[in-house]
Amino acid sequence: MADSGVRDTGLISIGKGIYLHKPLHNANHLENLNSKGRxxxxxxxxxxxxxxxxxxxxAKxxxxxxxSNVYSEIYPESTQIIVRSEPSFFWGSKSTKEAHLQPVVEALELLGCLPPVLNCSKLVREATIEPILPYPAPRVLVHAFSNGGSWQLSTLGDILSCRARSSQYATVKFLPTALVLDSCPGHGGINGTLRAFSGVIRSPILRGVAKFVIRLIYLYVALRRKFSFSRPRTALDHMKARLQSVDLLPWFSEDTPRLYLYSMKDDVVPYHEVEKHAEQTRALGFLVTQEKFADSPHVAHAKVYPQQYWGAIQTLWESASRVKEVTTSDG
Known part of the structure; x- marks a missing residue:
């Protein structure tokens, strides 16, 4: 069933909490972008x-x-796929998570960004998505917010890595890709996790259940670490490592730059956790940029510092494109 909440927004619902925004083909003059620093x-x-x-x-x-609207102003020729994050995603089984993200996979197939398969859901078919590429070699900008968005991104990466062999993707070099990590990743501890879940669960009963389950999970992990000879690998550890993989998504490479956007006043994901991940990623050989804000709340940096925020994202894309231009000329 289509999401009535996106009526007259330009978004097309292609799954539960998943939306497509088609490019603005006729937007050649972008008078409204001066404030965004294009x-x-x-x-x-x-x-x-x-x-x-x-x-x-x-996020609603x-x-x-x-x-989405700012991205449409900056890059009106770009198709957008937007995935909302809900608490239920994290409690679900592997198959449930894969089923939730299946509309994303199907949309990418119909756009020509993935090798095609035969079947797709009714909502995706009704979105009348047309191929924008003759082969799976897109220019890709990915923006993940908080641990919730990062978790879904890493899950999609796992799905796509299992879905097709690398030989099924066209061998096309020098296409820019870039990753924005906003207020993530990091381990906010039990208090940060409780704040993240409590803020989005309205029912007091369900909120209490969620808090109880979270505390049990933390207790279980703590006991495993105490009585295990080797440090047990948690789902959060897997997510953080997946974000540092060369093939996070099938179009990514060692040249894909990362931008970390974070704040010293974030009370959900501490800034030193983000900086630690950024430093580790840089040590792995990736091009890493960090944009640290002084006092913006969790996932609210664009609201408090719009020019600095969007300027950093545009600079990231310029950097990704320059890397490919240099690589092409050197090759």
């Missing part, structure tokens, strides 16, 4: 073929529209 260089670069956005847990349509 540079002349950005106008001369090829835009992303598609922008994949994974929201923070509990009005929240995600604030980001």
């Amino acid at each position: 540079s002349q260089l950005a106008e001369s670069l090829q835009p992303p073929t598609f922008i994949l956005i994974f929201t923070w847990m509990g 349509v009005p929240h995600l529209l604030k980001y």
Whole structure:
């Protein structure tokens, strides 16, 4: 059933909490972008073929529209796929998580960004998605918010890595890809996790159950670490490591730059956790940029510092494109 909450927003519901925003083909003059700091260089670069956005847990349509609309202004030629994050995703089984993200996979197939399969859901078919590429070699910008969005991104990466062999993707080099990590990843401890879940569960009863389960999980992990000779690998550990993999998504490479956006006043994911992950990623050989904000709350940096925030994202895409241009000329 289509999501009535996106009516008249430009978003097309293709699954539960998953939306498609088609490119604005006729938007050649972008008078409204001066406040966002769009540079002349950005106008001369090829835009992303598609922008994949994974929201923070509990984000509503009005929240995600604030980001989708700006992306439409900066890159009007880009298709957007937006995935909302809900608490139920984290309690689900592996098969449930894969089924939840299946519309994303199907949409990417129909866009020509993945090798095709035969079947797709009714909602995706009704979205009348047309291929935008003759082969699976898109220019990709990915934006993940908080641990919730990062978790879904890493899950999608796992799905796509199992779905097709690398030989099924066209061997096309020099296409820019970039990753934005907003307020993530990090381990906020039990208090940060409780705040993240408590803020999005309205029912006092369900909120109490969630808090109880979270405390049990933390107790279980603590006991395993205490009585195990080797440090047990948690789901959060897997997610953080997946974000540092060369093939996080099938179009990514060692040249894919990462941008970390975070704040010293984040009370859900501490800034030193984000910085630790950024330093580890840089040590692995990736191009890493960090944009630290002084006092913006969790996932609210764009609201408090819009020019700095969107300027950093545009600079990231310019950097990704320059890396490919240099690689092409050297090759």
